[in-house]
Amino acid sequence: MDNEQLKSNLTSSKHWLRLVFMLLFAAVLQLASLVMWILVAAQFLFSLITGEDNQHLRRFGHSLSTYIYDVLKFLCYSSEEKPFPFADWPTGKRDAPSNPEATPSVQESPKRLASAPDQATE
Secondary structure, eight states: OOHHHHHHHHHOHHHHHHHHHHHHHHHHHHHHHHHHHHHHHHHHHHHHHHSSOOHHHHHHHHHHHHHHHHHHHHHTTSOOSOOTTSSOOOOSTTTSOSSGGGSOOTTSOHHHHHHSOOGGGO
């Protein structure tokens, strides 16, 4: 790398603007992580009291974890797309099972889950 290219990189507003967005999303990531821990505790308490998980909390947790993933992809330069609020809030449908009943529950034994056929090889 020559000095001219280095000077060009250092004075490029594109890099400095990305830094501003990265700092903003790093702060948002901390807040989203806090919300996720609150959600985890609420889901555990709900499950403890009622005996089953809350479907609304499950869906929100899935979309929040997808959002956290999108933020991390932006921060690590794996994506140039800025997450919410510059894009739509993730629905989580890209990773969610099409049948919510097919999602393994907490009560299922690890042996049963391990014996399930691998869908990726089918």
